[in-house]
Amino acid sequence: MASTAAGKQRIPKVAKVKNKAPAEVQITAEQLLREAKERELELLPPPPKQKITDEEELNDYKLKKRKGFEDNIRKNRTVISNWIKYAQWEESLKEILRARSIYERALDVDHRNITLWLKYAEMEMKSRQVNHARNIWDRAITILPRVNQFWYKYTYMEEMLGNVAGCRQVFERWMEWEPDEQAWHSYINFELRYKEVDKARTIYERYILLLNWIKYARFEEKHGYIAHSRKVYERAVEFFGEEHVDENLFVAFAKFEETQKEFERVRVIYKYALDRIPKHQAQELFKYYTMFEKKFGDRRGIEDVIVSKRRFQYEEEVKANPHNYDAWFDYLRLVENDADPDTVREVYERAIANIPPIQEKRHWKRYIYLWINYSLYEELEVKDPERTRQVYQACLDLIPHKKFTFAKIWLLYAQFEIRQKNLQGARKVMGTAIGKCPKNKLLKGYIELELQLREFDRCRKLYEKYLEFSPENCTTWIKFAELETILGDMERARGIFELAIGQPRLDMPEVLWKSYIDFEIEQEEFGNTRNLYKRLLQRTQHVKVWISYAKFELSIDSSDRLQRCRQIFEEANKSMRNCEEKEERLMLLESWSDFEKEFGSDTTMERVRNLLPEKVKKRRKLTAEDGSDAGWEEYYDYIFPEDAANQPNLKLLAMAKMWKRQQIVEEDKDPQSTVIQCLLV
Numbered sequence: 001m002a003s004t005a006a007g008k009q010r011i012p013k014v015a016k017v018k019n020k021a022p023a024e025v026q027i028t029a030e031q032l033l034r035e036a037k038e039r040e041l042e043l044l045p046p047p048p049k050q051k052i053t054d055e056e057e058l059n060d061y062k063l064k065k066r067k068g069f070e071d072n073i074r075k076n077r078t079v080i081s082n083w084i085k086y087a088q089w090e091e092s093l094k095e096i097l098r099a100r101s102i103y104e105r106a107l108d109v110d111h112r113n114i115t116l117w118l119k120y121a122e123m124e125m126k127s128r129q130v131n132h133a134r135n136i137w138d139r140a141i142t143i144l145p146r147v148n149q150f151w152y153k154y155t156y157m158e159e160m161l162g163n164v165a166g167c168r169q170v171f172e173r174w175m176e177w178e179p180d181e182q183a184w185h186s187y188i189n190f191e192l193r194y195k196e197v198d199k200a201r202t203i204y205e206r207y208i209l210l211l212n213w214i215k216y217a218r219f220e221e222k223h224g225y226i227a228h229s230r231k232v233y234e235r236a237v238e239f240f241g242e243e244h245v246d247e248n249l250f251v252a253f254a255k256f257e258e259t260q261k262e263f264e265r266v267r268v269i270y271k272y273a274l275d276r277i278p279k280h281q282a283q284e285l286f287k288y289y290t291m292f293e294k295k296f297g298d299r300r301g302i303e304d305v306i307v308s309k310r311r312f313q314y315e316e317e318v319k320a321n322p323h324n325y326d327a328w329f330d331y332l333r334l335v336e337n338d339a340d341p342d343t344v345r346e347v348y349e350r351a352i353a354n355i356p357p358i359q360e361k362r363h364w365k366r367y368i369y370l371w372i373n374y375s376l377y378e379e380l381e382v383k384d385p386e387r388t389r390q391v392y393q394a395c396l397d398l399i400p401h402k403k404f405t406f407a408k409i410w411l412l413y414a415q416f417e418i419r420q421k422n423l424q425g426a427r428k429v430m431g432t433a434i435g436k437c438p439k440n441k442l443l444k445g446y447i448e449l450e451l452q453l454r455e456f457d458r459c460r461k462l463y464e465k466y467l468e469f470s471p472e473n474c475t476t477w478i479k480f481a482e483l484e485t486i487l488g489d490m491e492r493a494r495g496i497f498e499l500a501i502g503q504p505r506l507d508m509p510e511v512l513w514k515s516y517i518d519f520e521i522e523q524e525e526f527g528n529t530r531n532l533y534k535r536l537l538q539r540t541q542h543v544k545v546w547i548s549y550a551k552f553e554l555s556i557d558s559s560d561r562l563q564r565c566r567q568i569f570e571e572a573n574k575s576m577r578n579c580e581e582k583e584e585r586l587m588l589l590e591s592w593s594d595f596e597k598e599f600g601s602d603t604t605m606e607r608v609r610n611l612l613p614e615k616v617k618k619r620r621k622l623t624a625e626d627g628s629d630a631g632w633e634e635y636y637d638y639i640f641p642e643d644a645a646n647q648p649n650l651k652l653l654a655m656a657k658m659w660k661r662q663q664i665v666e667e668d669k670d671p672q673s674t675v676i677q678c679l680l681v
Contacts, residue, residue, distance in 0.1 A: 065089065084106075087102040117136065121153065141174075145177050154170050164194060233252070251284060314331035318351075328347075332344070368406050368408075392409070546575075562599050562600075573611065
């Protein structure tokens, strides 16, 4: 019975709900979850204080904190407080570069947040990064110019640094935005702190007079009194006169007339202002004038505005640096397309008056093109030959020919005289040039000029003068001989070549000899060609001369050409046995081998093959400049069979190598003996 009672499963008692009515205070599921979350936070113990003892723990701590900050930013990028906390934490670790990077990233998210700019600038000021702080304030006042707090802090920083001029400059930029009265008083008080009473008075005049005139006129316009508003503007212009004109007044006056559809009056106002305001102060005026012409003017009016604006820019550039010749070129290109000849001449005269201060050719190269462009303008555009001649003459009088000259100017002057059909004048110019400053380019240009005129006798005389001036110039000798060849005087050409190769010093003798040999081959004077090759080989034993000589003999259509060619190769091989340059000897044998492959027999090919060298690797000792040992280096050498036969040491070395090779082969066949030898050792 007991076991039966124990086996039975007991049913738990369930409490019966007596009152099933709803409770007076209802609790929602959201409220339960919120309370659970709040109590969970209350129950959590505070995190333990962490003591960092080494650099590795510090790096782990930094990594963990940075990951947390980055996760917060990733969850909600627009919460600027997360960015600021992150940057301030990096700043506390003296990680200024990282903090700066975080602030820059935050500015990409919200560049109009005032607090962000302030915190960023304060961080740079705390870390004494003055230039970075200036850069931030400049960016802030450029993006948010109506936030006075930026201006106040910027001026305060500059004043604390003792940068009075910089502080004044910031105040001037602020005043351009026409701030409220307090800003003007701050500027005035700043000047008074440094006892600048006159400057403070000027600020008062600018504020009270200038702004009041414009506000007064706008007040009249706002209330519909158009005539009264125009009269106020006119009185303001009369009041300031031509000495104290301000572009803001004229811009406001022009905008007023534009709203009244008085376009001609607007155009007159802009032109009147541009004639009286300095160029560097009229940038806004130019901008509004251009916008007006684009809206209401024709194409000619728009072009006039653009040209005048660019002209003012170039004027400022050349005024800042008169020797900036590139700016003069741009300026002249502009006025040539638009202005009358007198204006263009005036600009050219101003440009060429800026002579380089140093008499070195590299400083004159850009300057001389001003004269060239001036002369071409007078000749091609104005079509005034007499004035063009005067420009060339003035330029040549200016150049210091004793130190250097410009052949281009002389040649252009001579070509100009030829275009004017003044051949005598052109020859006179070139004669003067050669007499004052003979140089290769001048002589070449004069000869080409006479060649075009078919004055061959004059060309001969010029070549003679040229060779007296520069007898080592091989190109001149060759050109002179080519001229005689064209004229059909072969003996004269041959004589010129003979004189040339007889010169004690030449700049390119190999080119001269090649030209002489090619000349004789063209004339089919093969005997003279052979003599030339023999004379050349007496002077040099270069391998290319031998190969060229052999190819020449092979090219002649005769029955014994192969024998002659083979004989030349043999002579070359004999003469080059004592040559130190073994690569050249190898080149000769390879060329001989190619010849035998094409024209020879098996016997001759085998003979040449037996002459080819063996390529071996060698070592040689290196010595440094101070005489110390610099180690060893490997290099490749060529051992020719003919040389090896005459040197018994080389033969003995080859036999030793063969014996060593046999020993290695035998050891490979009997490995057991090798092991026994090793054990015995």
